[in-house]
Amino acid sequence: MNTPAATAAGPEASGVRRTRVKICGLTRPQDLDAAVAAGADAIGLVFYPPSRRCLTLEQAAALRARVPAFVGVTALFVNPEARLVQQVIETVRPDLLQFHGEETPGFCAGFETRHVKAFRAGAPGLATAAELARACAAYGRAAGWLFDSYSAGYGGSGSGFDTALLAEVPRDAGTPALILSGGLKAETVGGQIVALAPFAVDVSSGVESAPGIKDPERIQAFMRAVRAADAARAP
Numbered sequence: 001m002n003t004p005a006a007t008a009a010g011p012e013a014s015g016v017r018r019t020r021v022k023i024c025g026l027t028r029p030q031d032l033d034a035a036v037a038a039g040a041d042a043i044g045l046v047f048y049p050p051s052r053r054c055l056t057l058e059q060a061a062a063l064r065a066r067v068p069a070f071v072g073v074t075a076l077f078v079n080p081e082a083r084l085v086q087q088v089i090e091t092v093r094p095d096l097l098q099f100h101g102e103e104t105p106g107f108c109a110g111f112e113t114r115h116v117k118a119f120r121a122g123a124p125g126l127a128t129a130a131e132l133a134r135a136c137a138a139y140g141r142a143a144g145w146l147f148d149s150y151s152a153g154y155g156g157s158g159s160g161f162d163t164a165l166l167a168e169v170p171r172d173a174g175t176p177a178l179i180l181s182g183g184l185k186a187e188t189v190g191g192q193i194v195a196l197a198p199f200a201v202d203v204s205s206g207v208e209s210a211p212g213i214k215d216p217e218r219i220q221a222f223m224r225a226v227r228a229a230d231a232a233r234a235p
């Protein structure tokens with residue numbers, strides 16, 4: 001469960017006043033349009049075959065073509081072959097790669113496209129705040145560190161984690177952006193934003209009616225909750 005525990009990083013730590021939002025695991029054009037219309041900053045496309053949200057290159061390229069200027073596209077992988085990542089880069093042209101598996105820092109940084117490294121908070125080796133902070137430090141070339149829950153599978157599970165584990169994650173200017181994820185929904189995201197001041201939040205299950213099927217009303221409710229929390233913590 002996501003608990004808005006106090007951490008070393010208070011709402012002022014990042015200086016962020018508008019929390020960025022990524023809607024992840026899109027599979028249908030109408031869901032993409034709904035995310036863009038609701039004001040999402042970025043969308044995520046999954047390239048992990050066991051996932052019910054996994055796309056073919058052709059499906060992903062068709063979705064990508066609908067994304068307007070200034071909305072980012074992120075391609076998600078779990079322990080991929082470099083060849084798949086390269087194919088996605090060439091076919092889909094994502095703005096960011098997002099790695100959810102045990103990819104090494106060198107692998108993640110070995111492509112011309114920048115990346116986000118996802119961490120499963122609470123997993124063996126990432127089960128204390130100090131362990132999580134140490135793991136982040138190894139991925140200093142990432143554009144962002146995304147914190148997800150530790151559950152069966154590698155992500156998009158809809159379950160949260162104890163956010164006290166984020167207490168030692170570096171938040172200095174110039175460090176990778178802190179992206180909060182894992183089981184967020186309209187009812188809970190505001191409290192997390194006020195407590196943790198993440199640079200961005202990332203949601204999939206919490207705006208779905210079924211895996212891979214987004215619900216426009218849940219997307220809108222999620223965006224409203226984020227904006228209300230931003231307003232609540234404005235100076």
Ligand SMILES: O=C(O)c1ccccc1NCC(=O)[C@H](O)[C@H](O)COP(=O)(O)O
Pocket residue numbers: 024025044046048051052053076077078100148153154155156157158159181182183184202203204205206
């Ligand atoms: O969506 C998937 O099926 C998936 C599979 C493997 C790795 C990552 C995956 N999704 C990641 C995300 O959707 C988000 O980054 C994050 O995990 C949020 O998930 P949720 O708890 O469902 O909001």
